[in-house]
Amino acid sequence: MKLVLAIVSNDDAALVNNSLTKAGFQATKLATTGGFLKSGNTTFIVGTQNDKVDRVIEILRRQCSRRTQIMPSTSAPDGTMYGTYPIEVTVGGATVFVLDVDRFEKL
Amino acid sequence: MKLVLAIVSNDDAALVNNSLTKAGFQATKLATTGGFLKSGNTTFIVGTQNDKVDRVIEILRRQCSRRTQIMPSTSAPDGTMYGTYPIEVTVGGATVFVLDVDRFEKL
Amino acid sequence: MKLVLAIVSNDDAALVNNSLTKAGFQATKLATTGGFLKSGNTTFIVGTQNDKVDRVIEILRRQCSRRTQIMPSTSAPDGTMYGTYPIEVTVGGATVFVLDVDRFEKL
Numbered sequence: 001m002k003l004v005l006a007i008v009s010n011d012d013a014a015l016v017n018n019s020l021t022k023a024g025f026q027a028t029k030l031a032t033t034g035g036f037l038k039s040g041n042t043t044f045i046v047g048t049q050n051d052k053v054d055r056v057i058e059i060l061r062r063q064c065s066r067r068t069q070i071m072p073s074t075s076a077p078d079g080t081m082y083g084t085y086p087i088e089v090t091v092g093g094a095t096v097f098v099l100d101v102d103r104f105e106k107l
Numbered sequence: 108m109k110l111v112l113a114i115v116s117n118d119d120a121a122l123v124n125n126s127l128t129k130a131g132f133q134a135t136k137l138a139t140t141g142g143f144l145k146s147g148n149t150t151f152i153v154g155t156q157n158d159k160v161d162r163v164i165e166i167l168r169r170q171c172s173r174r175t176q177i178m179p180s181t182s183a184p185d186g187t188m189y190g191t192y193p194i195e196v197t198v199g200g201a202t203v204f205v206l207d208v209d210r211f212e213k214l
Numbered sequence: 215m216k217l218v219l220a221i222v223s224n225d226d227a228a229l230v231n232n233s234l235t236k237a238g239f240q241a242t243k244l245a246t247t248g249g250f251l252k253s254g255n256t257t258f259i260v261g262t263q264n265d266k267v268d269r270v271i272e273i274l275r276r277q278c279s280r281r282t283q284i285m286p287s288t289s290a291p292d293g294t295m296y297g298t299y300p301i302e303v304t305v306g307g308a309t310v311f312v313l314d315v316d317r318f319e320k321l
């Protein structure tokens with residue numbers, strides 16, 4: 001038995017939750033108030049058999065990998081521009097810790 | 108030293124907290140925003156000596172085990188019933204992970 | 215790779231966060247709703263290489279150790295005093311668990 005602790009961007013949390021649930025994993029979400037991602041993030045706890053850890057990480061990789069996005073921006077650094085223009089931002093990303101579980105109980 | 112991570116129903120969280128504290132365990136509650144239980148749930152972190160893990164799980168089993176309850180319901184699936192009638196619902200339940208602690212410090 | 219789980223007083227959380235970040239550690243804060251400290255507390259998750267665990271604990275010790283503080287109090291136990299007078303209170307403190315990490319991924 002392993003415990004997967006995954007810290008993901010809030011933007012990806014809903015998709016991660018859905019994908020894990022559809023694949024039969026029970027994920028618990030912890031409210032995370034700050035962290036390594038600039039935007040807010042969510043911590044998931046997923047308990048799983050050893051041979052399914054790869055499947056959990058595969059799901060996380062598909063839903064959370066860091067990627068660039070073109071987003072509209074409304075301000076220029078020097079304050080001289082008006083209107084919106086596109087900028088490239090990095091979003092997503094996840095930090096995943098896999099821990100060994102000594103004992104597991106469903107009560 | 109072991110770390111017990113227990114995810115319990117919000118309904119049972121207060122009793123769990125009291126029972127653990129009375130038995131001399133220090134429990135930390137994490138705010139859990141979703142998870143494997145339909146209703147909200149709470150995650151407890153309890154650090155304990157190896158030989159007291161059974162005692163922690165015994166407390167959790169007594170306070171959190173899944174059980175059925177008769178509750179009043181006010182709506183029928185087809186919308187044709189009025190008033191309240193009793194339905195049987197499953198409440199409680201807990202998922203418990205016991206992890207080995209490499210090092211423990213009280214600062 | 216190790217995972218450091220540190221439960222600290224809310225009063226110390228901002229300084230802990232700053233110090234860990236300045237020292238190059240990525241700390242994730244979990245919202246903690248109750249726990250072993252009378253006042254509210256915050257749980258930090260910090261992933262780090264084995265040989266840097268001492269550095270993390272050193273930072274926590276500097277920022278969070280239990281200490282006494284003189285604070286103004288406005289009420290006497292028997293309700294007969296008026297105005298404020300100084301009392302000594304214990305603040306801070308931290309509980310630290312270090313766990314071994316089986317596998318670590320940055321996605």
Ligand code: NI
Nearest residue numbers: 001002100101
């Ligand atoms: Ni195992």
Ligand code: NI
Nearest residue numbers: 108109207208
């Ligand atoms: Ni141990």
Ligand code: NI
Nearest residue numbers: 215216314315
């Ligand atoms: Ni390791």
